[in-house]
Amino acid sequence: MLTASATLLSTMAMAIQRFPKPEFESAYTQPQTQIPLPRGEFLAYLDVFVLFASLCLITWLVLKKRSRFWVFFMSLFSLAYFGFYREGCICSIGAIQNVSLALFDHSFVIPLSVIAFFLLPLVFTLFYGRTFCAGVCPFGAFQDLFAFKPQALGSRLNTVLGIIPYLYLGLAVLFAATGTDFIICRYDPFVGIFRFNASFGMFLFAGILLLSGVFIARPYCRFLCPYGVLLNWTSRFSRKHLSITPKECIQCRLCEHSCPYDAIDVPVTTKSPETRPAMVKKMMMLTILVPFLVLIFGYTGSRLQETFAGVDSRVKLAKEVLALSKMQDAGNKMQDDSYEIKAFKASGKTESQVYSEASAVLKKFYVGGWLFGGFIGLAIALMTGGRMLPVYRTDYVTNKGRCFSCARCTDYCPVKS
Amino acid sequence: MPNRREFLNTLMRGGILAALGMLSGALVFRSRDKNSCSYGFDCSRCSKSESCSLPAAIEARQTVWQLDPAKCIQCGRCATNCVMSPSAVKCTHAFAMCGYCDLCGGYFKPGTKALDTAAEHMLCPTNALRRKFIEDPFFEYTIAEELCIGCGKCVKGCSAFGNGSLQLQVHHDRCKNCNECSIARNCPSQAFSRVPANKPSLLKTFGNESPAKVPQKGGVNA
Numbered sequence: 210m211l212t213a214s215a216t217l218l219s220t221m222a223m224a225i226q227r228f229p230k231p232e233f234e235s236a237y238t239q240p241q242t243q244i245p246l247p248r249g250e251f252l253a254y255l256d257v258f259v260l261f262a263s264l265c266l267i268t269w270l271v272l273k274k275r276s277r278f279w280v281f282f283m284s285l286f287s288l289a290y291f292g293f294y295r296e297g298c299i300c301s302i303g304a305i306q307n308v309s310l311a312l313f314d315h316s317f318v319i320p321l322s323v324i325a326f327f328l329l330p331l332v333f334t335l336f337y338g339r340t341f342c343a344g345v346c347p348f349g350a351f352q353d354l355f356a357f358k359p360q361a362l363g364s365r366l367n368t369v370l371g372i373i374p375y376l377y378l379g380l381a382v383l384f385a386a387t388g389t390d391f392i393i394c395r396y397d398p399f400v401g402i403f404r405f406n407a408s409f410g411m412f413l414f415a416g417i418l419l420l421s422g423v424f425i426a427r428p429y430c431r432f433l434c435p436y437g438v439l440l441n442w443t444s445r446f447s448r449k450h451l452s453i454t455p456k457e458c459i460q461c462r463l464c465e466h467s468c469p470y471d472a473i474d475v476p477v478t479t480k481s482p483e484t485r486p487a488m489v490k491k492m493m494m495l496t497i498l499v500p501f502l503v504l505i506f507g508y509t510g511s512r513l514q515e516t517f518a519g520v521d522s523r524v525k526l527a528k529e530v531l532a533l534s535k536m537q538d539a540g541n542k543m544q545d546d547s548y549e550i551k552a553f554k555a556s557g558k559t560e561s562q563v564y565s566e567a568s569a570v571l572k573k574f575y576v577g578g579w580l581f582g583g584f585i586g587l588a589i590a591l592m593t594g595g596r597m598l599p600v601y602r603t604d605y606v607t608n609k610g611r612c613f614s615c616a617r618c619t620d621y622c623p624v625k626s
Numbered sequence: 627m628p629n630r631r632e633f634l635n636t637l638m639r640g641g642i643l644a645a646l647g648m649l650s651g652a653l654v655f656r657s658r659d660k661n662s663c664s665y666g667f668d669c670s671r672c673s674k675s676e677s678c679s680l681p682a683a684i685e686a687r688q689t690v691w692q693l694d695p696a697k698c699i700q701c702g703r704c705a706t707n708c709v710m711s712p713s714a715v716k717c718t719h720a721f722a723m724c725g726y727c728d729l730c731g732g733y734f735k736p737g738t739k740a741l742d743t744a745a746e747h748m749l750c751p752t753n754a755l756r757r758k759f760i761e762d763p764f765f766e767y768t769i770a771e772e773l774c775i776g777c778g779k780c781v782k783g784c785s786a787f788g789n790g791s792l793q794l795q796v797h798h799d800r801c802k803n804c805n806e807c808s809i810a811r812n813c814p815s816q817a818f819s820r821v822p823a824n825k826p827s828l829l830k831t832f833g834n835e836s837p838a839k840v841p842q843k844g845g846v847n848a
Contacts, residue, residue, distance in 0.1 A: 225789070225790065226723070226725075226789050226832055227725070227787070227788060227789055228725025228726075228727055228788065228789055229725065230722075230723075230725070231725065231726045231764050233760065233761060233764065234761060235760065235761045237760050237761065237766075239721050239722065240721055240766075240768070241721070242718060242719060242720050242721055242722070242829065244718065244795060244797070244798075244826060244827040244829070245797050245798050245799035245800075246798060246799075246826065247688075247690045247798035247801070247803065247823045247826050248688075248798070248803070248823075250688045250823055250824070253688050296802060298802060298803070298804060298805060299805075303805050306805065306806075307805065308649070308653065311653050312652065312653070318689060318820070319653055320688055320689070321654070322688075324650055324653055324654065328646060328650055331646060332643070332646065335639055335642055335643060335646075336639075390806065390811065391805055391806035394804060394805045394806050395806065395808075401709075404709070404710075404802065406709070406710055406711060407709070408709075442642075443642060446635050446638045446639045446642060447639075448635075448636075448639065522811065547814075548699065548701040548703075548814035549814040551699060551814070552697075552699050552701075552814040552815035552816075555699065555815070556815065
């Protein structure tokens with residue numbers, strides 16, 4: 210009869226040969242242990258090739274063919290390949306985390322295919338605008354399908370909600386660089402749909418995004434996507450961005466309401482009545498505002514180090530070990546050990562090792578908190594400053610940073626090339 | 627150059643391009659410390675390239691998640707934390723280590739009197755662990771993979787009262803190879819790590835057979 214013993218069951222699996230290997234008298238042959246092979250390695254490079262080819266094709270479709278019809282079909286292909294076939298993983302958005310971790314942790318291996326997924330869309334965007342968003346990114350393709358009744362949101366709401374991607378990007382880099390968590394992957398709404406297998410929360414999040422996407426087109430792209438921040442910056446300096454008109458704008462106003470994403474900048478022909486003293490005052494305000502916001506937000510970020518670090522498993526373990534030793538010192542009756550404590554006791558680590566690991570993590574979050582806060586402060590200050598600048602524009606142009614190059618507006622323009 | 631704005635744009639574009647180039651250089655070359663490899667990372671001249679664990683050497687190779695049975699404490703989180711349901715972690719039987727016992731520590735619940743196939747006597751909640759009589763007194767134990775949920779109850783029993791031949795392993799025909807493994811994040815003993823894709827198993831043995839000899843079934847799983 211087997212008797213159960215609590216201490217025996219809490220030890221780690223050890224290969225103790227309690228029973229000798231049998232010698233079989235019959236003709237029995239022992240079966241081989243088999244482990245299924247993972248996906249072939251070369252297929253990762255196939256993905257990179259498909260990405261490169263897709264980027265070339267979509268750029269040509271957007272800039273040369275200027276056809277909404279073909280861009281739409283290209284996005285369906287990307288949804289099928291990068292979305293449902295590859296099940297949304299590997300992706301350029303998540304690659305930000307791998308790059309962050311690889312820069313700060315030298316033992317972390319970043320495959321070349323992941324570097325390619327991070328860089329290729331950025332390089333194409335740097336020259337040709339956000340064609341990646343138009344027809345290659347499966348998230349964008351998915352949301353584009355649901356943009357039935359897009360509403361104009363107004364520039365103030367767009368600016369305020371536009372802070373959220375900066376927060377997401379900052380937190381993603383912070384948590385990835387400290388080796389704590391990959392939050393972009395964890396809070397990815399659409400990968401569950403691509404896999405046909407997700408928790409209820411994930412499906413709910415995806416459902417909310419897609420349904421609200423009927424009225425607020427591309428909600429993830431505009432107000433959540435962290436990679437979109439990088440694409441926004443690179444797209445602003447693009448050499449050849451999608452333009453509404455193939456030649457010159459005749460101010461016919463036909464394209465004014467054609468963009469579902471509020472990415473068309475309309476002409477502003479009344480010269481701003483700002484006088485020189487007023488402009489100098491604005492400049493002075495900005496000179497004070499930028500460092501002030503950077504410092505305030507940076508300081509707040511550093512004060513949040515315990516909140517942020519509390520998510521890390523090493524810090525959580527240290528807190529548990531500390532609580533346990535305090536209870537032991539006070540002579541209190543011990544409750545059942547959690548699995549973390551059981552594993553810690555069996556691992557042979559000392560308490561001081563656990564504490565020093567946790568304090569190293571906390572220190573990283575102190576520095577990281579300053580940088581994260583400063584980054585957010587700078588972003589808010591510059592966004593505010595950008596709204597103060599005087600604007601003079603004669604033509605209808607795409608906003609180079611925010612335009613997804615979906616080519617809807619090209620159908621409205623009567624000018625022929 | 628037509629005008630000042632375009633000139634500035636071109637300058638910024640060049641700057642961003644240079645920054646991206648430096649970033650990729652840093653990522654690709656950061657761990658190429660000449661002292662750590664006697665062949666200067668020319669893997670074609672080295673006979674141990676398959677088993678090399680230097681970050682630069684496995685950089686180009688794809689990696690997959692695997693769990694180390696030596697660290698596993700059979701907490702049961704493999705069954706509940708995987709993004710796939712049922713989990714991609716399944717019990718794997720290292721037949722070479724098995725004692726073929728009648729009174730199997732991983733099959734029967736402790737304290738069982740009658741050694742039959744009644745469900746109330748079995749540790750496995752899904753009847754994935756099956757046994758077949760071979761000859762007296764030996765039984766062969768196999769796992770029906772499609773039923774195993776990776777709860778680790780049989781592994782716990784086998785390691786406590788047997789040879790430890792039943793071990794939890796990530797099965798890569800089911801594992802999605804997530805960027806961050808949800809199970810790995812919640813493993814109390816940090817048993818999960820990334821291993822090269824051409825050596826995806828960490829099955830324990832008694833030391834007289836190397837894990838590399840474990841044959842791999844199936845071909846490329848696209």
